[in-house]
Amino acid sequence: MSHDHDHGDDGEDGAGAPWSDVQLRVQALESLLVEKGLVEPAALDALIDTYETQVGPRNGARVVARAWTDPDFRRRLLDDGTGTTAALGYAGRQADHLIVVENTPSVHNLVVCTLCSCYPWAILGLPPVWYKSAPYRSRAVLDPRGVLRELGTEIADDVEVRVWDSTAEVRYLVLPERPAGTDGWSEDQLASIVTRDSMIGVGRIEAPAEPPAADGADGAGGAAP
Amino acid sequence: MNGVHDMGGMHGMGPVVREPDEPIFHHEWERRVLALTLACGALRRWNLDMSRHTRELMPAAGYLASSYYERWLWGLERLLATHGLLAPGEIERRMAAGESAAPAAPAAPLAPAATPGLAPLRAAAVPALVRAAGHARVRVDAASRTSRSSTMNGSVGSWP
Numbered sequence: 001m002s003h004d005h006d007h008g009d010d011g012e013d014g015a016g017a018p019w020s021d022v023q024l025r026v027q028a029l030e031s032l033l034v035e036k037g038l039v040e041p042a043a044l045d046a047l048i049d050t051y052e053t054q055v056g057p058r059n060g061a062r063v064v065a066r067a068w069t070d071p072d073f074r075r076r077l078l079d080d081g082t083g084t085t086a087a088l089g090y091a092g093r094q095a096d097h098l099i100v101v102e103n104t105p106s107v108h109n110l111v112v113c114t115l116c117s118c119y120p121w122a123i124l125g126l127p128p129v130w131y132k133s134a135p136y137r138s139r140a141v142l143d144p145r146g147v148l149r150e151l152g153t154e155i156a157d158d159v160e161v162r163v164w165d166s167t168a169e170v171r172y173l174v175l176p177e178r179p180a181g182t183d184g185w186s187e188d189q190l191a192s193i194v195t196r197d198s199m200i201g202v203g204r205i206e207a208p209a210e211p212p213a214a215d216g217a218d219g220a221g222g223a224a225p
Numbered sequence: 226m227n228g229v230h231d232m233g234g235m236h237g238m239g240p241v242v243r244e245p246d247e248p249i250f251h252h253e254w255e256r257r258v259l260a261l262t263l264a265c266g267a268l269r270r271w272n273l274d275m276s277r278h279t280r281e282l283m284p285a286a287g288y289l290a291s292s293y294y295e296r297w298l299w300g301l302e303r304l305l306a307t308h309g310l311l312a313p314g315e316i317e318r319r320m321a322a323g324e325s326a327a328p329a330a331p332a333a334p335l336a337p338a339a340t341p342g343l344a345p346l347r348a349a350a351v352p353a354l355v356r357a358a359g360h361a362r363v364r365v366d367a368a369s370r371t372s373r374s375s376t377m378n379g380s381v382g383s384w385p
Binding site: 027028030031033037038039042055091112115117122133137150165 | 230231232233234235236238239240241242243244247249250251252253254256257258259260261263264265268273274277280281289293295298301302305310311315316319320323329331332335343345346347348350351352354355356
């Protein structure tokens with residue numbers, strides 16, 4: 001753990017902290033909790049490793065690719081998001097009531113948590129800073145088309161925008177539209193082009209001119225592995 | 226509650242800025258706060274709803290001025306104090322000791338009422354914790370939905 005006092009210049013949604021030495025404060029808290037026997041350092045490391053390297057948007061990309069290639073799976077996913085994703089092994093924290101909403105040529109879905117940061121961790125990993133930021137939380141429900149435009153996605157006037165406000169109880173996953181030009185692609189190839197942002201509803205998926213190499217599938221760009 | 230955390234529909238928060246190639250954590254202390262919050266939650270003295278409620282008690286000016294994991298840290302400290310697991314001023318004393326290079330102040334003993342059945346999360350139990358649901362069920366009362374959220378197209382925002 002470094003001792004850098006580097007808080008306050010990180011561009012997060014809250015410059016100007018209630019204390020300037022947050023790094024030192026967290027170190028003090030951790031050392032106290034370890035001494036009291038309330039936390040085990042190895043468990044802390046295991047938790048960090050889980051959410052930094054094991055759980056992430058590649059899980060969601062695999063769900064989406066399966067839904068694109070298996071109509072029966074797609075029906076079950078839209079009918080029972082929790083059970084259907086759990087059957088793939090993506091059950092758990094913050095996905096115990098998962099609702100999957102499908103984008104179509106006439107409907108675009110957008111997910112937000114206006115109250116805090118609710119997000120399907122088991123499917124997408126930890127949410128990005130912008131999802132947890134005051135601008136997104138306040139404006140996604142007020143001006144979703146404007147927010148989408150700022151994030152690079154223009155929604156035509158004749159397309160309905162549906163905004164889903166997550167709660168501690170219910171989380172959402174957007175099933176994006178399968179892009180044209182991907183006929184005959186394998187599930188792995190399809191998974192490799194599914195982005196995290198498309199599963200939150202703030203981006204569309206464009207197919208590259210050439211299918212990705214079958215063995216190089218590593219989808220859900222926009223986040224670390 | 227009608228607190229500052231209930232941000233849906235507020236004006237004046239500025240544009241949404243997306244950081245290219247954003248890392249999962251921006252600072253080491255953010256990793257530690259996430260892990261400490263989950264590990265302390267596994268002590269089963271409070272549930273996810275209580276964690277959120279505690280963060281929502283943060284005074285509005287501080288809430289707006291704080292980053293995400295700073296709010297988590299604020300909430301965790303208060304939950305620990307409320308449940309007798311952290312003594313008043315204990316963190317500040319430890320921080321002061323760290324800066325003066327003096328021997329660290331010993332950790333205060335746990336309040337007796339806080340200790341029955343208290344077992345720290347072990348690393349071997351982390352996979353099971355990660356796969357478990359994060360909170361107890363609570364009934365959602367439709368009447369408590371905020372007017373701002375419930376009028377939005379397709380929104381099901383609610384918080385009891």
